[in-house]
Amino acid sequence: MASLLEVRELSTTFQTAAGLVRAVDRVSWSIEPGETVALVGESGCGKSVSALSVMRLIDPPAGRIEAGEVIYKGRDLLKLTEAEMRDVRGREIAMIFQEPMTSLNPVLSIGRQLTEGLEIHLGMEPAAATARAVELLGMVGIPDPARRLGQYPHQFSGGMRQRMMMAMALACNPSLILADEPTTALDVTIQAQILELLRDLSRRLGVAMVIITHNLGVVARYADRVNVMYAGRIIEQGDAAEIYSHPRHPYTLGLLRSVPRLDEPRRERLDPIEGQPPDLTRLPPGCAFSPRCAYRVARCEAQAPVLEPAGGAGHVAACWESGRLANKERAA
Numbered sequence: 009m010a011s012l013l014e015v016r017e018l019s020t021t022f023q024t025a026a027g028l029v030r031a032v033d034r035v036s037w038s039i040e041p042g043e044t045v046a047l048v049g050e051s052g053c054g055k056s057v058s059a060l061s062v063m064r065l066i067d068p069p070a071g072r073i074e075a076g077e078v079i080y081k082g083r084d085l086l087k088l089t090e091a092e093m094r095d096v097r098g099r100e101i102a103m104i105f106q107e108p109m110t111s112l113n114p115v116l117s118i119g120r121q122l123t124e125g126l127e128i129h130l131g132m133e134p135a136a137a138t139a140r141a142v143e144l145l146g147m148v149g150i151p152d153p154a155r156r157l158g159q160y161p162h163q164f165s166g167g168m169r170q171r172m173m174m175a176m177a178l179a180c181n182p183s184l185i186l187a188d189e190p191t192t193a194l195d196v197t198i199q200a201q202i203l204e205l206l207r208d209l210s211r212r213l214g215v216a217m218v219i220i221t222h223n224l225g226v227v228a229r230y231a232d233r234v235n236v237m238y239a240g241r242i243i244e245q246g247d248a249a250e251i252y253s254h255p256r257h258p259y260t261l262g263l264l265r266s267v268p269r270l271d272e273p274r275r276e277r278l279d280p281i282e283g284q285p286p287d288l289t290r291l292p293p294g295c296a297f298s299p300r301c302a303y304r305v306a307r308c309e310a311q312a313p314v315l316e317p318a319g320g321a322g323h324v325a326a327c328w329e330s331g332r333l334a335n336k337e338r339a340a
Contacts, residue, residue, distance in 0.1 A: 011038040018076035027289035031057040033240040046227045049237035059186040099129040102177035104187040108169035112161040119157030144175040167198040188220045225267045239296035246323030256318035256325035303329040
């Protein structure tokens, strides 16, 4: 099956007072029609910038997409004119942003924020757009949707604002949705409701979805495939179940150990990843994770590893010691 979206060797940089930040450094990943793929990693690892680069929402001159290709349905989005790219945004690829309160316009009604995209992208008349807006709010579980159209974002709870963002993303029947930390600042119960709703809508409507998250627990339940990012690069890729049960990079292992698990009741404490993420303006010459890694050897500090086969089909990891992790797992 041909990929719906294929990101090839994408590099995005930001010029700062401290120097050039390589926020995304030669990153490649793909997603198939109807599939759910996760980008996982700590804050600052480049996962959100990857999604913003796909949407071409990197603001020059401070930010710049330096190299790579973003192939969507056979077209390189990086080569489209701005007018052509505006037709893609929202209509074919939609994005659910991390903080709905800052993403929604506080002075426009909920109804107007929904109908505007329908009128612009689909050419709907106002009456038809309003009817579709009511349908969308009902689809994402907002009660009494017709009355809610006249309300404003400040009258919605956090969970309802996130549902509103989902309705906006689904409005024009896109093929792909990029969901950037869709449960940020929500309580645990609402987080579960939002994620279940995203999964159900994705399956029912056949929409492919990229979930951007720091939580590998989310990945295990909702994603088909996973890309683990660290310091602007992908350091492990593969099937979600394979990575969750057989991680082949120490950083992935560290993320997993920091997630509470009901099947390990005897574990008294979570195991944090020691140290801090590296300064992206001064990355070490070898593996960027080596200063924090319990498995590092001399080669790790001198030579950066590349993605190599590390397990099941399609499972790759950028670690010189991935075999050691596998041997330790087998011994256990």
